[in-house]
Amino acid sequence: MSEFVFFGFCSLVGLLLQSTTMGLFMPADYKPDLFLILVFWAGIRTTFINAAGFAFAAGLIMDLFSGAPIGLFATIYCIIFISCGYLHAVFQMDGLAARAITVLGATVVSGCIVLLARRLAGTIDLDWNFVQWVLLKALTTGLLSLVAIPLLDRLWNGYSQFVGVRIDG
């Protein structure tokens, strides 16, 4: 339960940053996906069931606060969560660089699914601009994860000591 308080707080801060302040630093199209980093981090830090539930809930929140149809990001984040969990189990991604590269890859997958969904809905033409869009967004998300993941680790450690939650990672 106390884990969800931490996730809820991080989600609120992340949502506020993404919907207000982040646009000051870079074009809205290329701003990093903080929630994806959060979902990835939750996957390697907490129990499987808790992280899966969080991934689904985070996706639903993203659906509400973006132009996406409800359910799209809930599905995407669950797929990314299970894929990253599998990669972590196989390759033991303990280094920060490896994790950042995984986040970068996950953003590419997320972008491709979003664009595919929009293409199936018949609203866009896939061209070089979209490739550029996905790659730049993945790059910004991957770079931010280099800062965000250690920050989340520190916050989590502090929070764990404060409320007495077991540290898994």
Add this chain to the structure above:
Amino acid sequence: MPKSVRELAVVLILIGGGLIILFSAPRIRGGGPATGIFYAILRPFQQVTTNLQGRISDTWKGYISLVGLRQENKALKEELRRLKGERTDLLNAEVENRRLKKLLNLRTRHDFPSLVAQIIGEDSVGWYRSFFINRGSSEGVASEMAVTAAEGVVGRVTKCAASMAQVLLISDPSLSVDCRLIRTRDRGVLNGSSGGGCVLRYLDLRSDIKSGDEVVTSGLDSIFPKGLPVGKVESVRKGPQGLFLEAQVRPAVDFSEIEEVMIILGRPAGFDLQPGLEKKR
């Protein structure tokens, strides 16, 4: 049941749930009770963050402009008396501004009832081009309503809660607007393009469209009133199959600059023609 199978089953159920929600959602998105609750929770935070961000930005800009200006301190003191007088004028102007904003709520340059709204947040993910405004269904805002600014068309309302709504921009590929060129009177459908601007599609091959031509709404899509400025043609090319012309259009509104928008509260049908009349022609 083994733990790994159980965990996999949970994730598959969640993915299945997401897909069920995704494909069972109605075509016209209005937002349910969950949307309303989430929007109601987040709105005050977004409003406070936006205001705080503006203040910090102003303070920072003020600090930067003052660096290196100490030598002008004496001159500034001499100007202080004059500035005090101007301050009084500014206070008067602020009061006047508030009054005018209230008036703007009641009467606009259009004949349609409209409402001024402040932008309080932008699309959270960035894969879509949208933003959030501080007006909702409690003030008469509903899905599919047109949103404009002083310069021209901004977008339309997609999701709506009691005190907050989401506006999809015309630069998003999902939004289509029926448009007309002022000079040639040719009609086309405007979509957002991946490059950031807009594309006017399905123009007649014989059209005399040129760079610099102004694009306005035709009023035939039952969402946007007729004659609202949309943008200017930047370049013209043939469409993918060579059956139509396509024009790259630069929107009249700079979406990164606007802070307030106007929602047209009219019914989303019949601005220009009776619904269905165009089909009968």
